[in-house]
Amino acid sequence: MHFMRRSHEILRIGLASASLGTIGYPVVNGVITGSLLLSFLLPSEVKRHDDIDSVTGLLNLKAYKKNMNEVVIREINLPNNHKRIFIASIDILEFSEINKNMGYTIGRRVLRGVSRIIKQQSKCLASARPYGDIFLLTYAADSVEDVMQDLHSIIEKSESMKDPLGFSLSLCSGISELQIANEEGVEVDIISSAITQAEIARLIGKRGATKINCYKSEYASKQLEKIKMEDALLKSIDNHEISVFYQPKLTATTREIIGFEALCRWYHKELGFISPAFFIPLSEETGFIHRLGRHVIEESCKTLKWLEKNGHRNISFAVNVSIAQLEHLDGKPLISHIRNMIQEYEITPSLLEIEITESMAAKDFNLIKQHVNTLRELGVVVSLDDFGTGESTLYRLKELNLNQLKIDKAFVDDVCNERGKEVMQGIFTIAKAMNLTTVAEGVENAKQAEILEEMGCTYLQGYHLGKPMPKEHVLDAIKINKGA
Known part of the structure; x- marks a missing residue:
């Protein structure tokens, strides 16, 4: 089996295609497609199934945080690379109503459908499903506009998914930038903070019916308490x-x-x-x-x-x-x-x-x-x-x-x-x-x-x-x- 690295270098991984297929990765002609964090890791770094979300095949939150630093280090140390690192948080609106009214089987189908679009068509470096109907994506981009363009594509394709039951989806997202002090990477606390900022941006955007919202420094002092209350509600x-x-x-x-x-x-x-x-x-x-x-x-x-x-x-x-x-x-x-x-x-x-x-x-x-x-x-x-x-x-x-x-x-x-x-x-x-x-x-x-x-x-x-x-x-x- 092969993984395609972002640099188009092919790595051979000693895993059976059947085992990866069963946890949700799309396998085409023996090649795993999509934007997966695993595809940027060396063979010795391939993670166990307990790092993988069993519904979508994406990383879980623990693995996402744990491997983020290595991904960032590789990206910022590429020759002549001046890209910035961004984190995006995506939410499926009213997802609990899909589970309630149509059943958890349909809910899981929706999660897999969105994750498939992320894996196969997104330009993100890494993707995870930390909980519920929330997805996290990591980007290396010249500007936040590049990230927004990719998110627009994900949201548009997800919302246009056809389902025989006739329901329609609505998604929103928030973006934050990961602050990198040096070439040695970032600490877990900094990563957690960036994830929180992306989620705050998403929640504020959601309140204003904004599909994609970028984190602003004033959110921290003016909106954080209210956002926490909204999230709790x-x-x-x-x-x-x-x-x-x-x-x-x-x-x-x-x-x-x-x-x-x-x-x-x-x-x-x-x-x-x-x-x-x-x-x-x-x-x-x-x-x-x-x-x-x-x-x-x-x-x-x-x-x-x-x-x-x-x-x-x-x-x-x-x-x-x-x-x-x-x-x-x-x-x-x-x-x-x-x-x-x-x-x-x-x-x-x-x-x-x-x-x-x-x-x-x-x-x-x-x-x-x-x-x-x-x-x-x-x-x-x-x-x-x-x-x-x-x-x-x-x-x-x-x-x-x-x-x-x-x-x-x-x-x-x-x-x-x-x-x-x-x-x-x-x-x-x-x-x-x-x-x-x-x-x-x-x-x-x-x-x-x-x-x-x-x-x-x-x-x-x-x-x-x-x-x-x-x-x-x-x-x-x-x-x-x-x-x-």
Whole structure:
């Protein structure tokens, strides 16, 4: 068997072609093709299989770092060579969704497809798959533009891969330059730092929908902490850090629990509980909101089904959706996911409530109207959340095919004074005229609950009536409420 060196010198390696073929290297006429780090090493330096990623045939992170110094030394000591060394980090976007929706077999096929393009067509010196859907590439180039050109080619070819299942890929990458002080090579810490910089550049570019982004010195001081938080957030579901808590919703007259609102909680193993006021906007900024939203909907459907199996068949679950979810690809992925969850968990559609905010309806009324109609056709209940804080007109409220109004806490806070009562009564009059049920959220004391009941509010929700709780406490809360 032969390896082709970058200098076109052929080295004979005493390895069976079958063994290399089984771990993913393309073998053509007895010659291993592609840009492989192994192809730049002498026979005595060929690594064992434990240096190789078994899925793609690329190096793993340990081997990549260990052999990087030797590759760099060889490159910078070539005669008349003034090339600079760059590291690129490539990410397959939404890869976890491919694994989840299409299975790990398809996921591995995608990884092999991208790695095959890297090995066969890239001009990089070395390539590795350190973890998940991340690839690392080492380049010797005259300028960063040369590296960007090669990455453009990899991304374009990867995104144009055809698959019989019809899914499409999207990739992004970040670039850093390896700082070389002398001809004796670089230390492992310097290599690790360059890898981190490439990943930071990739993450910042990903946030801005940039396919290829180069590391800048200002990232270190201005963006590193936020990037770490973004990276932690993107891994939070896989790391089982995101949980769904449920806050009870009760009838105003009998104070019976008839449903729950699903609320996200993030507990980071090092940082502790992180406020939704921080991570929800960050999720929208990074695009993670789509996966997070799907996760909450599925967990709510699971819990709903679990309650049915425990004899509680009429408990509803409300889930908030954001404008970003409804605008993404015209809302088709979200609507499709809701439909699939109803079918998969065999739940009664009317027990699932989708909450949209009044400000969302005001921002893109026609889009929201279309989605409300589609959700109603599925049998799902649709609520207008934070009512009274947006810019809805009575005409628009009438045009939306809603089931329910959720009255913002700001109005509930004022319900104990005369002016507040008058405003609240006006809201109930409008709701009754439009045949809408009402939910007062943020009820914090018995006096508020009593007044709202007297005024004809349908449902109450707030800390006075029940705090958000994990799934494990939901069944006990229902039993206690019913006096069982």
